[in-house]
Amino acid sequence: MRRHAQRGVAIVTALLMMALAVSIVAGLFWQQQVQIRLVENQRLRMQEEWLLRDMLDSAQLLLIEDDRQSMIDHEGEAWSRPLRGAPAAGNVAQAILNGRISDAQGRFNLANLSDEGQVDPVETATFARLLSGQNIAAQLAQTTAQAIADLQRRNAADANHPQMRLWQLDDLLAIPGYSAAMLRRLRSLVVVLPESTPINVNTAPAEVIAALYDIALPQAAALVAERRRAYFRDGADFSNRAISRNLPEPGGQITFGSHFFLVDSDVHLGPAALQTQALIQRDSGQARILWRRDGELS
Numbered sequence: 001m002r003r004h005a006q007r008g009v010a011i012v013t014a015l016l017m018m019a020l021a022v023s024i025v026a027g028l029f030w031q032q033q034v035q036i037r038l039v040e041n042q043r044l045r046m047q048e049e050w051l052l053r054d055m056l057d058s059a060q061l062l063l064i065e066d067d068r069q070s071m072i073d074h075e076g077e078a079w080s081r082p083l084r085g086a087p088a089a090g091n092v093a094q095a096i097l098n099g100r101i102s103d104a105q106g107r108f109n110l111a112n113l114s115d116e117g118q119v120d121p122v123e124t125a126t127f128a129r130l131l132s133g134q135n136i137a138a139q140l141a142q143t144t145a146q147a148i149a150d151l152q153r154r155n156a157a158d159a160n161h162p163q164m165r166l167w168q169l170d171d172l173l174a175i176p177g178y179s180a181a182m183l184r185r186l187r188s189l190v191v192v193l194p195e196s197t198p199i200n201v202n203t204a205p206a207e208v209i210a211a212l213y214d215i216a217l218p219q220a221a222a223l224v225a226e227r228r229r230a231y232f233r234d235g236a237d238f239s240n241r242a243i244s245r246n247l248p249e250p251g252g253q254i255t256f257g258s259h260f261f262l263v264d265s266d267v268h269l270g271p272a273a274l275q276t277q278a279l280i281q282r283d284s285g286q287a288r289i290l291w292r293r294d295g296e297l298s
Contacts, residue, residue: 047095048274051267055083055099056278059263060287063101067282073103073258074202074231083265099265104279105258106203107191108211110166112252113145115196117153120145126251130211134185140177147175166192168293193260193279194290198253201238202231212250219245232256259283 062079070077083099108130112123119142128141151165169190172178189207199212210220223245232238234256259282266275278292 045272045274048267048269048272051095051097051269052265052274052276055097055265055267056263056276056289056292058083059099059101059261059278060280060289063261063280063282063287064285067285067287071257072202072231072233073200073256075228076231079261083263096268097265098267099263102262102264103200103203103258104191104193104260104262105197105200105255106205106208107189108199108208109191109193109197110144110148110169110172111193112196113141114149114152117149117156119149123252126211129214129251130189130208131186133207133211133217134182134189136182136185137177140175143177144172144175167291168192191260191262194281197260198255199250200256200258201254202227202256203258212252212254213247214251215247223247 059079062083066073066077066079073079079101080103081100083101084097108127110127113120113127124141124145127144128138131141132138148166155165166172169183169187169192171192172183173180189205199208201209201212204212206217206220206224209215209223210217213220223241226241232241238254238256261280261282263278263280264276265278266273275295276292279290280287281290
């Protein structure tokens with residue numbers, strides 16, 4: 001009887017030891033898999049970064065080459081076509097890349113609302129019309145202009161104070177009255193640039209044209225359709241066509257060439273995706289990245 005009991009204890013002990021060994025092996029295997037996954041994720045991120053960096057380099061070169069050929073910027077130029085990165089090799093060949101350049105000066109620039117702490121009433125009225133066209137309270141234009149003016153005066157009063165300003169459209173959420181839904185409606189129409197800029201009437205959407213000239217959206221859309229058939233070459237060309245359409249004076253400065261461009265790009269590599277937006281300033285035959293913001297997608 002005792003012999004059977006001892007044999008039973010031995011069997012149980014052996015089973016427990018086997019279970020413990022299996023548990024230890026499983027734990028080690030799981031840790032190994034975690035380390036492998038971390039290394040793989042780092043490798044994918046490095047490949048994504050390389051591909052995105054290449055796309056930004058391509059955008060800069062494209063804008064520099066365009067500047068050498070013409071001082072006019074319009075939607076029919078090479079920079080407005082989808083971007084293509086360098087040929088991929090190895091596992092990177094499975095990557096899906098998308099990119100595009102858009103003219104930042106085709107949008108309303110919030111930096112135009114105030115100059116050295118003084119609200120610009122003409123630009124503020126234009127912004128109010130743009131807000132109203134998107135079913136957003138026009139009164140927010142004055143509130144926004146005043147907030148920007150206050151920041152400018154604060155910065156001027158204390159040179160040692162950290163320089164505060166609106167850096168991106170999402171910063172508007174700090175101003176009472178704005179919501180995320182409003183910003184989604186404004187994202188393709190409004191931009192924040194480091195300095196005041198005229199609006200490029202060769203690239204501005206109909207909504208911005210309508211606000212700029214205080215005209216109905218269908219009239220602005222007709223002007224956009226006309227410029228796509230033949231872009232505006234200069235002030236005289238635009239004035240002649242504006243007169244024929246009975247356009248009033250614009251609520252702000254206009255231009256036909258641009259210095260600021262946004263580059264939106266994303267790469268999908270395996271299960272991960274990385275999006276990037278960068279602001280490029282082109283001037284004197286050079287194109288430099290002023291800022292870049294990344295966001296990962298799951």
